[in-house]
Amino acid sequence: MLSNILAALSSAFTPMAILLLLAGTGAGILIGAMPGLSVNMGIALLYPLTFSFDGVTGIIMLLGVYCGAIYGGSISAILLNTPGTPASAATTLDGYPMANKMGQPGRALGLSTMASTFGGVFSAICLMIFAPQLAKVALTFSKAEYFALALFGISIITSVSSGSILKGLMGGVIGLFIATIGIDAMTGKMRFTFGSTYLLGGISFIPILIGLFAFSQVLSTVESCYGEQYEKKNVKITKVLPTLSDIKRVAVTLLRSSLIGTFIGCIPGTGGDISSFICYDQAKKWSKHKDNFGNGEPEGIVACESGNNAVSGGAMIPMLTLGIPGDGATAILLGALMVQGIAPGPLLFTNQPVQVYTIFIGLLAANLVMGLFGFSLIRVFSKVINVPKEILIPVIFIMTFVGTYSYNHSMMDVYVMVFFGFLGYFLNKTQFSMSAIILGIILGGTAEQNFSGSLIMSGGSFSIFFTRPICCIFILISVLSLASPMYAPVLKKIFGKNRSCNDN
Numbered sequence: 001m002l003s004n005i006l007a008a009l010s011s012a013f014t015p016m017a018i019l020l021l022l023a024g025t026g027a028g029i030l031i032g033a034m035p036g037l038s039v040n041m042g043i044a045l046l047y048p049l050t051f052s053f054d055g056v057t058g059i060i061m062l063l064g065v066y067c068g069a070i071y072g073g074s075i076s077a078i079l080l081n082t083p084g085t086p087a088s089a090a091t092t093l094d095g096y097p098m099a100n101k102m103g104q105p106g107r108a109l110g111l112s113t114m115a116s117t118f119g120g121v122f123s124a125i126c127l128m129i130f131a132p133q134l135a136k137v138a139l140t141f142s143k144a145e146y147f148a149l150a151l152f153g154i155s156i157i158t159s160v161s162s163g164s165i166l167k168g169l170m171g172g173v174i175g176l177f178i179a180t181i182g183i184d185a186m187t188g189k190m191r192f193t194f195g196s197t198y199l200l201g202g203i204s205f206i207p208i209l210i211g212l213f214a215f216s217q218v219l220s221t222v223e224s225c226y227g228e229q230y231e232k233k234n235v236k237i238t239k240v241l242p243t244l245s246d247i248k249r250v251a252v253t254l255l256r257s258s259l260i261g262t263f264i265g266c267i268p269g270t271g272g273d274i275s276s277f278i279c280y281d282q283a284k285k286w287s288k289h290k291d292n293f294g295n296g297e298p299e300g301i302v303a304c305e306s307g308n309n310a311v312s313g314g315a316m317i318p319m320l321t322l323g324i325p326g327d328g329a330t331a332i333l334l335g336a337l338m339v340q341g342i343a344p345g346p347l348l349f350t351n352q353p354v355q356v357y358t359i360f361i362g363l364l365a366a367n368l369v370m371g372l373f374g375f376s377l378i379r380v381f382s383k384v385i386n387v388p389k390e391i392l393i394p395v396i397f398i399m400t401f402v403g404t405y406s407y408n409h410s411m412m413d414v415y416v417m418v419f420f421g422f423l424g425y426f427l428n429k430t431q432f433s434m435s436a437i438i439l440g441i442i443l444g445g446t447a448e449q450n451f452s453g454s455l456i457m458s459g460g461s462f463s464i465f466f467t468r469p470i471c472c473i474f475i476l477i478s479v480l481s482l483a484s485p486m487y488a489p490v491l492k493k494i495f496g497k498n499r500s501c502n503d504n
Contacts (some may be wrong), residue, residue, distance in 0.1 A: 004353040004354050004357055005357050007354045007357075008354050008355075008356075008357030008358040008360070008361055008452075009361060011055065011056070011057075011354065011358045012056075012060065012348060012358045012361040012362050012365065013169075013361075015058070016057060017055070017057050017060050017179070020053070020057060020058065020060055020061035020064070020367070021060050021061060021063075021064045021365060021366060021369060022064070022359060022369060023064070024046065024060070024061035024062060024063070024064030024065045024366070025064035025065070025067065025068040025070045025182050025366055025370050025373060025480065026064075026068065026373060027042065027046060027064075027065055027068065028042055028064055028067065028068025028069040028070075028072060029068040029071060029072035029075075029296070029370070029372075029373060029374070029381050030064065030068075030072065030381065030384050031045075031065070031068075031069050031072060031133055032068060032069035032070060032071060032072020032073040032074075032075070032084045032085050032088075033072040033073070033075040033076050033082065033084050033381055033382070033384045034076070034084060034384055034392065035076050035082045035084055036071075036438045037084070037217070037327075038085055038086070038213075038217065039065075039066065039069040039070055039073075039087070040086055040213045040328045040332060040434070040435075041213050041217045042065050042069045042212075042253060042275075043065050043332045043333070043336075044209050044210050044212075044213035044214045044332060045063055045210070045214050045327055045396065045400070045403065046061065046062065046065055046403075047062065047077065047158035047206065047209065047210070047248075047332065047336060047403070048206065048210070048402075048403035048404065048406050048407055049061065049294070050062060050336055050340070051186070051339070051406065051407060052337075054340075054342065055340065055355065055358075056127055056342065056355050056358045056359055056362065058336070059333070059336060059337060059339070059340065059342075059359065059362065060297040060358070060359075060362035060365075060366070061294065062091075062332075062333060062372075063333075063359070063362045063363050064362075064366040064369065065504065066312055066329055066333065066366070067120055067312055067363070067366040067367050067370050068370050068373075069084075069085060070085060070087050070088075070116070070120075070308055070309050070311075070312060071112070071113070071116040071117075071120075071224060071305070071309060071370050072084055072085070072090075072381065073085030073087055073088030074088045074091045074095065074109075074116065074304075074305055075109065075110040075112075075378075075382055075384075076088075077089070077091040077095050077096065077111055078091065078092075078095035078096060078098070078099045078105065078108045078112060078301075079096075079099055079105060079109075079352055079382060080096075081096040081100070085276075085495070086273040087275075087276055087308040087311070088276070088305075088308065089273055089274050089276065089277075090138040090273075090276040090277045090279075090280045090304040090308075091112065091276065091301060091304040091305060093280065093293070093294055093300055093304075094108075094293065094294060094295070094296055094297045094300030094301050094304075095108045095112065095300075095301050095304075097294065097295050097296040098296030098297075098298075098301065101184030101295070101296060102296045104296075105237050105238075106237045106238045106240045106378075107239070107242070107246070107298075108296075108301060109237065109240050109374075109378050109382070110240035110241055110375070110378075111242055111246060111250070111298055111301045111302055111305075112244045112301055112302075112305045112374075113123070113240065113371060113374030113375055113378065114242050114247075114254075114283040114302070114371075115209065115250070115257075115301065115303075115304075115305035115306040115309070116305045116306065116308075116309040116310075116367075116371070116374065117367055117368070117370060117371030118254055118258060118306055118369065119250040119254075119257065119258045119261055119306030119307065119308070119309035119310035120309040120310065120312055120313065120363075120366075120367030120370065120371075121364060121367045121368065121371075122255075122258040122259075122262065122306075122310055122313070122434075123258065123261065123262040123265065123309070123310040123311070123312055123314050124312075124313045124360065124364040124367055125312025125313075125364070126177065126262045126313055126314065126364065127313040127314075127316055127317055127320075127360060128360045128364075130317055131316075131317050131320055131321050131349075131356075131360075132349055132356075134317065134321040134322070135320075135321045135346040135348070135349040136346075136349075137346075138322055138346035139347070139350070139459075141418075141470070142344065142458045142468070143450045143457060143470065144450070144454040144457070144458075144459070144464050144465055144468055144471045145452035145470050145471050145474070146345075146446070146450040147335035147447055147450035147451045147453075147454050147471075148240060148465065148470070148471040148472075148473075148474035148475050148478070149322055149323070149324065149474055150323075150324075150443045150446040150447035150450060151447055151474065151478045152324065152474045152475075152477055153322075153323075153324040153325070153439060153443045153474065154176070154439060154440060154443050154444070154447060154478075155479075155481040155482045156324075156439065156481055160304050161317045162168070165431070167430070167431065167436075168229065168433065168436050169242045169482075170432070171427070171432050171433055171434075171435050171436030171437045171440070172437070172439065172440040173440065173453070174437050174440065174467070175436065175437040175438060175439060175440015175441040175442075175444060175467065176205055176440040176441075176444040177192075177440075178202075178208065178437075178441050178444075178447070179202075179441050179442075179443075179444025179445050179448070180192060180444065181199055181202050181203055182199060182200055182201055182202030182203075183191065183200055183201070183202075183322070185445075185449055186448075186449065186452045188483060192341050197264075198412045203269045203416060204413055205335050205339070205442075206339070206404065206407045206410065206413070206442060207404045207407070207413040207414070207417035207420065207440065208410075208416065208417075208420050208437075208438075209332060209438065210400050210403055210404050210417050210421075211400075211404075211416065211417040211418065211419065211420030211421035211424060212226050212395065212420050212421070212423070212424040212434040212437060212438070213332070213399075213424070213434055214399075214400045214403075214421075215400045215417060215418065215420075215421025215422075215424070216309045216420075216421045216422070216425040216427075216434070217396075217421075218393060218396050218397050218400065218421075218442075219421065219422070220428060221389065221393055222393060225379070225389045225393075230417065235302055237378060237379050237382060240375060240378050241375065246298050246488070249298055249299065250298050250299050250302040252286075253283045253286075253287070253299045253303050253306075254297050254306050255495065256279075256282065256283070256286070257279035257282070257283065257302065257303045257304075257306040257307040257310070258306045258307070258310045259310075260275065260278060260279050260282060260307055260310075260312060261276075261279060261306060261307035261308060261310025261311050261314065262310045262311070262314040263274045263314065264307075264311060264314065264315020265310060265311035265312065265315040265316075265317070266314045266315070266317050266318060267432065272306070275308050275311050276303075276304040276305075276307045276308040278305075278307065279303040279304060279306070279307030279308075279455075280300060280303050280304050280307075282303070283299050283302075283303035283425065284299075284300070285369075287299050309367070312329075312367075313363060313370045315329070315330045316330060316333075316359075316363065318332055319333065319344055320344050320348065320349075320356065320359070321345070321346060321348075321349070322344075322345065322346070322457075323344045323345040323443075323446065324443075325439065325442070328433075328434070328438065331435060331438045331439055331442060332438070334442055335438075335442055335443065338442075342355055356461055362458070364479050389478070400417065400421070401414060401417075404417040423486060476486075
């Protein structure tokens with residue numbers, strides 16, 4: 001084990017890896033700070049750059065983008081009352097009042113930076129501790145358990161969608177259909193290729209990803225800013241380092257929110273936006289300054305930012321150990337790992353331990369670099385809110401084409417990207433979730449192969465899925481997950497009534 005850790009350290013701290021980590025984290029903060037851009041879009045845009053690097057070197061850059069973008073969303077949330085990412089929506093509740101009403105933007109940004117760094121580092125340490133233990137349990141899985149696990153992963157599409165079970169299922173079906181295109185790995189038959197040699201190997205994941213998350217977002221941004229008047233924001237930021245009194249005031253909230261965020265991140269289908277609101281609610285419940293929440297309360301800022309950044313490490317626990325992404329960002333990271341020949345799952349910890357420890361170290365380092373950038377360069381990063389959309393949009397537009405073409409040097413990939421870009425644009429209009437489609441694409445092949453393998457093992461009997469306890473548990477959870485939009489509102493009403501009665 002020690003030799004693996006030493007090898008991982010040498011791999012994670014090569015000059016190129018450090019340079020990419022710095023660049024990825026900085027780019028992530030900039031992307032997160034720009035309203036209208038998202039974590040998923042940032043990762044999708046820089047994804048093609050990883051093909052130029054071997055192993056996990058490029059993955060380290062994406063980890064930097066992941067962590068940096070979640071934190072970057074708090075900058076515009078605090079300064080403009082406009083969250084850069086959905087995960088920072090709750091930060092506006094106390095961040096903007098502290099920056100605007102109290103005239104302390106530096107203090108608000110400092111608290112946000114401290115909380116984001118602590119939450120991210122805390123979750124990275126939890127990942128190092130708990131992921132190997134979960135992987136040991138998962139090593140006992142057979143093909144039947146892997147099928148049930150993939151089925152559970154697909155079932156969370158209702159959670160990552162807009163709340164409509166029908167739209168979630170439709171998005172998942174689209175992804176599953178795309179996953180079936182090409183030559184069947186079990187029988188060798190061609191499916192839905194329509195005589196095209198390009199489709200024999202299936203549709204490449206990269207152009208779909210860039211089209212759905214980046215190109216479609218560009219189209220939406222062009223539409224939203226049409227006729228919009230550019231207004232420059234002048235914000236004077238002074239001292240950003242938190243005071244000792246502020247640290248003492250928020251210490252308990254910081255730890256509690258990091259724990260909650262890490263736990264929520266482990267649950268597939270959740271995300272930083274859910275975590276930040278839950279952490280904010282809990283901070284207000286336990287705080288001695290309840291009446292100050294919404295008026296610039298330090299605990300409110302810290303709760304949101306430590307909670308949403310702690311999701312990063314938590315979401316990677318099921319992704320690395322079980323191959324089930326915790327949210328849209330980890331779904332993209334899962335695809336990036338697979339492209340590099342790193343197959344997430346319990347065998348990853350046995351077959352490629354150096355790569356696993358390199359990812360652990362990379363995530364921890366990304367959060368530390370994020371904190372360093374936040375405290376030292378926050379004045380620089382805050383200027384990004386003044387970048388005119390007329391400059392930003394063409395740059396992103398060009399990057400989508402260059403990134404797609406650089407993957408296979410194929411114009412067909414570019415056409416696919418544009419097609420899925422327009423498809424994503426119209427699906428966004430009807431509030432479909434792109435993450436549901438991506439989950440269907442990634443997990444569809446895994447589910448199909450393990451389903452066929454399970455039937456071969458059992459001689460064609462479906463009883464194998466209902467006679468194995470772990471398999472039954474996952475199938476039951478999958479059914480409950482798919483039906484959650486039906487019973488969740490009922491539970492919310494019941495617990496809401498109980499809570500109001502207790503309050504009275």
